[in-house]
Amino acid sequence: MDFEVTYTEAQQGFRREVRAWLDASVPPDVKRIPASPEDNLRRYRQLRDLGRKLGAKGWLYPTAPAKYGGGGLDVDHAIILEEEVDRYDLSLPPYYDSGGRLGAASILVWGTEAQREAFLPPIYTGRVRTWQLLTEPGAGSDLAGVRMTTAVRDGDEYVINGQKIFVGSDNGADRIWMIACTDPNGARHENLSWFMIDANLPGVTVQPMELMGTGGEGGTDSGVKNTVFFDDVRVPAFALVGGENKGWTVASTHLELEHGGGGRIGKNRVWDRLLRYCQETKRDGVPLSQQADVRDSLADIYIKAEITRLFGLRNFWLTYARRKRSYEGPQLSYFRKTAGLWMTGAILDMVGPAALTTDTVWGSPDGFLELQQRNGIVSVHPGGTTDIQRVQMARRIGIGRTTREAAGTVH
């Protein structure tokens, strides 16, 4: 086994090229936590601009096919890019774009050639930011129970009505994709359809939800979400991907990825800051990190973070080495979520009430611990609750059944 990517001299040359380019292109103040809504928007625009520059070089979606505007690079180059943007605490894309990542994968697997040519280049080059619309007020964990949002064929168009919740992030989107019910009387799993549409069509209304999460545009676990209303929104039939009433099949791809099937490499951003905080903060005149109880807690937290990292690394390898996958995706999701939730208690116990305040004097730097206290809880539900992940695992392991359910196709 080899747990590390080993690089050739040519690849190290690529790393130097990337690093020099990023040093010249990443806005110097990008690591800041936005101080106001205006600053949040300003930072978002900076990152979108960076995304377009990355996209022009094929570095925004490095492993995506070059013929659709992706980088066409192999996984080793993608890892180098991820590692280099990680030095700025950024990922690829550098803003919330899970709709692009998950939607593009679905279109690549299930779209027609014409749809790939139309939908993929804007995503891969960073021209559009995409949100996914899945959950409805009556269909959360039971996603296949989507009924409220309907699409009715009318000539060369579909007419969409309904409501989606827990959508997106701050600052709007250019594209959205969704599943809608196209056969209210149809059998379960055979009555949904998958659409990729323009986010700014007449009849689309976006309304922020008030949630206990915060975090704006950072990473993919944004605590800011919206309700999206559809009132007689007319979309071209071309927006239908995978065929009418085949939406559940299309969804299997992005659900697999969202359930952790793609894996992840990269470090835990909370851990480094937490350790530093404990080394720099004193209790009874002694650094927290030198107190026996704190060290024990830190060890437990570190181990959870390490196991999460190892599961992510394993899934990353399974995906890119095109190995057979089973329960590993939902296992990563389940473990990451329950570990994050558990950590909120462990950190609160260890650090005390300073973990709860964003006060610039008495709280942690940039309020990063307060953010973890919220996000550790908020992150439990997006992409399927911990209970849904366990159900997925059980079916794929074959607990109580001799036919095992297969993992979703991601290639």
Place this chain on the structure above:
Amino acid sequence: MDLALTESQEMLKTTARAFMEREAPTEVIVGLQQAESSLAPELWRKASQLGWLGILIPAEYGGSGETSSDAAVLYEELGRGPLPGPFFSSGVLGALTVMEGATEAQRRQILPAVARGERILAVAVTEPDRSWGPAGITLAPQRNNGTYTLNGTKLFVSDATSATDLVVAVRTGDGPGDVSLLHVDARARGVAARRLPGFVSWQCEVTFDGVEVPVAALLGGREQQGWTAFARALERGLPLLCAYIVGGCQAVFEKSVAHSQNRIQFGVPVGRFQRVQDHIVRLVNHLDGARWATWEALWKLDTGRPAAASVHLAKAVASEAYLEACNAAHEVHAGMGVLVEYGLAAHTQMSRTLFHYLGDPRWHKRRMADALEW
């Protein structure tokens, strides 16, 4: 990056799996449980013929000198039994301690016979206070006229009742690390080994009553070198114990999944109930956590990377994993799981034994924190 086993590792795995199914099925494992000695002579002989007893011993000392990762493939399969016997005690911890601590002449004297399975080593470190650090070594021999005389007790010594040779950690100075290793004939006058009774697998009491050991039996020929040597052997050996544990967790997982499919209650397989599923999900998460922590530590060792923190992490995670895996399996199996003949109980007892053996989870987590220099 490549997280697959190599082709030769796959072959070893197939061979070892077939051996276990043929030579050590559940009824054999269950039958061995009450034996005073963990060593079943026929199994031991066959394993030696396969070269497994010297798998980590370099070729120049009669072994096959495989990597830690290769050896881990074997130990994972042995752990599926869990196969009793001084495989780890002699072939890993004993052999590595001799490799690290002995003079060239001592290595040549001891290791080839260990690789052939003729000599069986047990490493006696802990004492009644069960400390895993050097400060816990208080057994102090008297030295005079070229002889060490030992009086005292070593406790929780794994597989001592099947050993021909003991490596005994003794205190030879007042400094905290002033520990030396003595090579003691297990059949010498005054040495007595006794398996501790109860819910524990081949952890033994070893008593020394006026045992005379020639100075030539001092490993390495110099005093105060013992703890360093043992610590190095431990760092390399622990991931193999972890691999054995991973194999145990894997077997317990497979038993539980099979039971969830076969056991019908309320007219359906019990695994259809989400409460039952949750036990197995918990089990597989522990299994996989232990597996990947272990393999990352093995990879670091085999590639010469600093491995201390990963090794401590792996043992902490694996110890907890085996205990929790067995707990979950008992919840799945209910009454079936406590029938001795079913075989789960042998794992459960082993999981409790290995929880503490060579350091409990809390101890290893603290050493991990030290290694990471927090």
